[in-house]
Amino acid sequence: MAIEQDGLSTDGSVFTEKSGLRAFLQTWPPMVILAIVWLGLMVFIAIFAPLLTPYDFMAVDVLARLKPPVFFGGTFNHVLGTDQLGRDVLSRAIASIRVSITIALCATLISTIVGVTLGFIAAYFRGWVDQVVLTIVDAQLAMPFMIIAIAVLAFLGNSLPIFVMLLGLYGWEQVTRIARGLAISANTQGYAAAAREIGASPGRIYLRHILPNISATIVIAMTLNIPGVILLESSLSFLGIGLQPPQTSLGNMVGYGRDYIQSAPWIMLMPSAVIVVTTLSVSIMGDWLRDRIDPTVK
């Protein structure tokens, strides 16, 4: 990404007068504000989902099957319509958002822990340990993760813990590479050497000194990992090999809704839109964070 140079003025001064609003919009572009508001809403829904659902997301009502949303001939009883079993689409979407967001956050946390640990181990031992880690990273980069995930789910069977652990491996290789590189360069800096001189243990140097110093970059890498996890989870659930019913997730809803694409497209359109807007928001926010905090990561 090129560095924006619009802020430089022609008279050679680095200080320019800006109106308050323009300055505000330059640090907080409208798209970023929208993205943050949307993500805030998603987190709010994820936390308070049971209080927000107008119906039980599993409640079947055969008399109210395939009711359209409110402005397409439906009623306010089911604002977003109902699905093939008469379940309220809004309630299911809220429950799905909770599941999908929770899984994405847990998985990203796991992949960050795995990635940072491996990166630090590689950076501390160097030599053949480093080579082994780098070779596994290369092998991971060579295989599409989607295929690995499907194969593991086929062999190990599917349960929620296995599914989350598996998604938690998504993107570890990126974090490992970043953490390894940063730890190696941090080792050559004064503070790590100083800590070593006064006799701090390697564990202390890495966790108390180096980790806090590189955490901004790691957090950005985490943020940029989230859209991928959401897409992977929803794709697997869509194919019917991810989250299993009666559990519901956004991909799951789209997967079941696709059979009714002709008669009741709202069943799949609503969760699809949520997936797209959410991944879009996370990547807008991630790019913005990266440009603001640390333009060196890519």
Added chain:
Amino acid sequence: MLQFVSTRFLRALVTLFIIVTFAFIVLRLAGDPAERFFDPATPQEVVDAFRHEWGLDQPIWVQFYRYIIAVLHGDLGNSMRENRPAMETVLARLPATLWIMVPTLFLKTIIGVAAGMTAALYRNSTFDRLIMSASVFGFTVPAFVLALVLALIFAVQLRWLPSGGYATPYHMILPIATLSIAGAATVARYTRSSMVEVLGRPFVRTAAAKGVRSKQVVTRHVLPNAAIPIVTVFGFMLGNVVGGAVVVESVFSWPGIGRLLVSSVQSRDLAVVQVILLLIGVMMVFSNLFIDLLYGLIDPRMRGGKTQAA
């Protein structure tokens, strides 16, 4: 040059070995095949005989060795559903997948590189902004959503194209369009940023200053230097197409490997899953090897035999 080629080959072999090891580990983690095969009432002697016959009573290292030998012989077990070698089942589906993958790879490279180049050359123009916004959507919209939306518009509403199946060339259009749109967006983004970077280098300015025509500056000076990152994305995109094919084939009922993979997972036809895993692994490793060798061809500086450090 010889050292460059041989290190790349060695790396490809190591990666293949890791993939085979991975397949072996998940296969073993899936549980004792004897337990899956027989019901609990089977006499112990029968189970033991089965174990002995398949070498399951041997130490794990011997089993691993035998597994590698079997893989090298292409002996990967039978498909439970079709009762024939899993390899045959998978290879029968390969042409269908290639029919959508090959055109996709061509289309998205051509569209992506052309759009990215134009965007870079007319930087900050309306076209540039349009391409860049489109490319953000390209990788935040999941393949299955794009596929369903295209099906909703072109098959359900307009009735121009079939929504699924394998009968005529028209059936190929929607799957290829889905995969190409997403891929082209990413290629365009990388092409643009790589071109923008090269356009800012001093030798481009020098070339322009000494009067080289702008068309020549682009084809002779900028493109060769921008090619490396573009080629890198291509390797990465191949993996994406393979992953995306699984979803797209399922949506459009396309009888390729991706759909076979999904249905084999659902019926737990593990031999088929394993063959597909290894086949894709081999394919990815060889295409990455090809790309690595391509680097050496494009950029003589890369022939030193050093791998890029992370």
